[in-house]
Amino acid sequence: MPLSVFGIVLFAALLHASWNAIVKGAPDKLLTTILVASSAAAISALALPFLAQPARESWPFLATSAVLQVGYYLLVARAYRGADMSQAYPLMRGTAPLIVALVSSFWLGEILSPAALAGVALICGGVLSLALAGRGTNVQGLRAALLNAVVIASYTLVDGAGVRASGAPAAYTLWLTLLSGVPLLAWVLAARWRTFLPYARAHLGLGVVGGFGTLTSYGLALWAMTHAPVAVIAALRETSILFATAIAAVFLKEKLTPSRIAAACLIAAGAVVLRLK
Numbered sequence: 197m198p199l200s201v202f203g204i205v206l207f208a209a210l211l212h213a214s215w216n217a218i219v220k221g222a223p224d225k226l227l228t229t230i231l232v233a234s235s236a237a238a239i240s241a242l243a244l245p246f247l248a249q250p251a252r253e254s255w256p257f258l259a260t261s262a263v264l265q266v267g268y269y270l271l272v273a274r275a276y277r278g279a280d281m282s283q284a285y286p287l288m289r290g291t292a293p294l295i296v297a298l299v300s301s302f303w304l305g306e307i308l309s310p311a312a313l314a315g316v317a318l319i320c321g322g323v324l325s326l327a328l329a330g331r332g333t334n335v336q337g338l339r340a341a342l343l344n345a346v347v348i349a350s351y352t353l354v355d356g357a358g359v360r361a362s363g364a365p366a367a368y369t370l371w372l373t374l375l376s377g378v379p380l381l382a383w384v385l386a387a388r389w390r391t392f393l394p395y396a397r398a399h400l401g402l403g404v405v406g407g408f409g410t411l412t413s414y415g416l417a418l419w420a421m422t423h424a425p426v427a428v429i430a431a432l433r434e435t436s437i438l439f440a441t442a443i444a445a446v447f448l449k450e451k452l453t454p455s456r457i458a459a460a461c462l463i464a465a466g467a468v469v470l471r472l473k
Contacts, residue, residue: 201423202432202470208416209436215409216285216436217443218402219276226273227388227395228402230380233269235400235407237377240370250362250371257358258371264351265376271344279337280450285440286459287338290323291345293431296352300427303353308427315469316431322462323437325455349430356426359418369415428470435467 215232222228250258275284297316300306308316355372362368384392396403420429438460444450 198423201420204416205420205429205432206435206467208413208420209433210439211409211413211416212433213285213436213439213443215406215413216272216276216440217447218406218409219272220285220444221447222399222402224395225276226270227384227392228399228406229269229273230384230392231396231399231403232406232410233373233377234381234396235403236373236411237381237407239407239411240374240377244367244370244374247367247370248364250364250368254358254362254368257354257361258368258375261351261354261358261372262375262379264347264354265372266379268344268347268351269376269380271340271347274340275337275344277337279341280444284337284341285444286323286437287341288344288348289434289437290320291342292348292352293427293434294320295346295349296430297427299349299353300356300425304356304426306425306427308425311469312425312428315466316427318466318469319431319434319463320466322459322464322466323434325459325462352426352430355418356421360422365419365422366415369411369418373411373414432467432470435463437463 219225219228219232272288275288279287293316297308297313297320301308355368359365359368417429417433441456441460
């Protein structure tokens, strides 16, 4: 994998962990998630007129992924209401690349080399061991995290095919963000506008920062999928767990145990293998 692609995916991983930390640390997980998605949609709407548009062949993928993304945002909020970020985040993000690696050979015709498979396995093993090391966590929160892993794998596969068909990774990302953010905003304005509007005014800064983070993070990952196998990028992107674990320990005051440190080393080893393969 070219060093430039490798570095960009790592930066995307940092951004992804950061916006998830914003949601986890916020007083209302659901409203913050919707505020983040709405902010990203607003940024996308402002930028889209200046870009070439995705090819017609990519629009069915866009529509499918937008529906999955709405479910993803709702499940993120649900998982973080009951589970620690340092456990729910790895469970969501670590299970998804395994599913992608298993399905991508059939869905996208990508056959991974033994070295790539080893790198994917190391990253996923480290990520899942972080989640399984937790104790005493809300079961419903972990169930939401596992269900979200299936959703993440699904939209990753759909977008891997869609962004390649689009011929315009940036515009594809912006349309996806807009199409998934608008339904969430419409729902919250219809169902909880009395709560959401004051909340949005008070936490607008967090929403904008998180919106920029999720938009840029996924946009960079989609761009990378046009230069490398989807399963490899999906796994490498989960080095975000390293950043998420550090953020959870430093800013959210979650305990960093020896088992979590060992798991982080596995993830780092997997990233090195993917870089050198």
